[in-house]
Each structure stands twice: as structure tokens, then as C-alpha cells.
Amino acid sequence: MADSPVSNAVLSSAPAAAARPRRVTAPDVAAFKGRGTPVVMVTAYDAPSARIADGAGVDVILVGDSLANVVLGYDDTLQVTIDDMEHHVAAVARTQPRALVVGDLPWLSYHVSTADTVTNAARLVRAGAGAVKLEGGRKRLDAVRAILDAEIPVMGHLGLTPQSVHALGGFRVQGKDLEAARAIVDDAGALAEAGCFAIVLECVPDAVARLVTDTVPVPTIGIGAGRHCDGQVLVFHDLLGLEERVTPKFVRRYASLADDARDAIARFADDVRGGRFPASDETYHAADNVAEVMIAVYGDDSAASTEPADDVEAPHPT
Ligand code: KIV
Secondary structure, eight states: OOOOHHHHHHHHTOHHHHTSOOOOOHHHHHTTTTTSOOEEEEEOOSHHHHHHHHHTTOSEEEEOTTHHHHTSOOSSGGGOOHHHHHHHHHHHHTTOOSSEEEEEOOTTSSSSOHHHHHHHHHHHHHTTOSEEEOOOSGGGHHHHHHHHHTTOOEEEEEESOGGGHHHHTSSOOOOOSHHHHHHHHHHHHHHHHHTOSEEEEESOOHHHHHHHHHHOSSOEEEESSOSOSSEEEEOHHHHTTOOOSOOOTTOOOOOOHHHHHHHHHHHHHHHHHTTOSSOGGGSOOOOHHHHHHHHHHHOTTTTOOOSOOOOSOOOOOO
């Protein structure tokens, strides 16, 4: 990561902020190109997932419109709105991650007038994103240029672009024939030339990803695009085994959290039904004199406790 003398100077004069590492910026991500260190990106959609991803040391947190499928229960990404995305970008950004937060522009938020496109991108920035991502190549250059002109960094997205699911005829690998492969390479060149700081390549053959990666001067970040990219991204719920319904070939599961969660909740239910939860040390107890008065007034079941009273405040998770 290139050091920024300006931000280091600002940090050193602000003791409260000094402990917080400098946040990754879009230019920092662009600077990964050719460095030999891959960009690591993962999606997150809320504060807990953002804290986990950032704690693991990723470079970029993408608040993806996959929010639709993995969190909101829709079948495709066409259902999420700019309101939804703003809400979830804000939740992620509130955790103040070190990683760059990229807000995904949803369908119909940049297929509109230039003014509305910029307004929508700005909403994600005001919610806390340091950059936005949009799908499509040469067809979307006007949108890319307008957003860049408003000083908002843009990440491109080529190959399988899920917002085009109907036009593409389904979720299929893209760039399989020579013409389609050439179109992806040309689109990538155009996005990079327009000023995108990185380009996601989704579900394309590795040879195509390699050609794009060798051709463009900005990092490519692959998902289902093989190993010849400048970085890799996976969806949080896929990587952790929280999403179990579909497992595309390119997903590697590093945990089985849905199994663990189901098992934990089943054990909780079992303990509740078996009278083993809560135990005395998981319970707040009244002082003896209060308990005695309550028993005298209301009977034995009201506040009966032989445990010492708690004089601590009930802790709150945050
Ligand atoms: O929305 C998303 O999760 C994405 C990734 C698949 C790159 O766009």
C-alpha cells in the first residue's frame, strides 16, 4: 500500500484517530496492478458481516446487489433499489472499516438520465461508500464518465452481469466464443480508458480473463474467472457456507456456518424445552429484602430467588 504523506500528517495530529489504520482508497486498489499482490474483495451487507470481513483483513468490501439473493430472499438482483443499497451501504460504512467500501449501483439506477445517475451514485457515497460499481462495458461509458466527473471512483463489471439476466438468457458463462471474448476485452479496455480503477470479471473462461488482465492497466478482480486475475472476490454467504441453495463451481466454502447455526439453535431449543435455559447465572436476581416482600405479597412464584442480587447494569451488546 502506497503511503500517503498528507493523510499520515493529518492522522499524527489527531491522537484519537491515530490508532485507526488508514483506510484503503480507490487509488490504493488501482496501485495493486502489477505489484504481484492480489486484491482481496468480499461482499458484506450489514455491520456484523462488515466487521468480520474487515477483521479478516480484506482490501475491499463490496456491498453488492447480490444483497437481493443472499439477504433479501429474491431470485435475482433486479429487485433491489437504490434505497435498499443506500440502507445497506450505510450499515457497512458505520463500522468504519479499513477496507475500501464499494457500493453496487442497482439495476435502473444508472440506466437513467445523467443527472439521476450521478445523484444515485452520490447517494451511495453519502451513505459511506468510497467508490461505486456498475455493470456493463462500452454501452455504459456515458454513465461511467458522468460519475467519474463527479469525482466518484468507479469499478467496472464485465462478463456475466446479473442485471442483464433476461437479455443474456440466464446466468451463463460469458465470452466463450471468439467474438464474445473480443467484446469483453474491448469493453475492459474502454472502461479502463474512461478511468475505472478496477474491473470485476464474472464467469468468463480463464483465457479471456488472462487476456483482459494482460491488456488493461487496472486490476481485474475475478469471480468464476480463474486465477489469472489481479484479485478475487467471493460472496460472504457463499464463502462461509451460509448460502446453501446453490453452489456455483467457482465457490470455495471455507466454513459451514449454516450447519453450525442450525445446530446451535437446535441446542438452544432443546435447552429451553428441557428447562435447562436460562440457568441461575444467566438470570438477574432481586435483593433478598425485595424478594421477601414480593413473596409475601404475591406468593412463592413471584420473585423467589435464593441468589444474591445483581447491582450491575444489564450489559448491552453494543
Ligand atoms: O453483487 C455482487 O455480489 C457482485 C459480485 C458477484 C462481484 O457483483
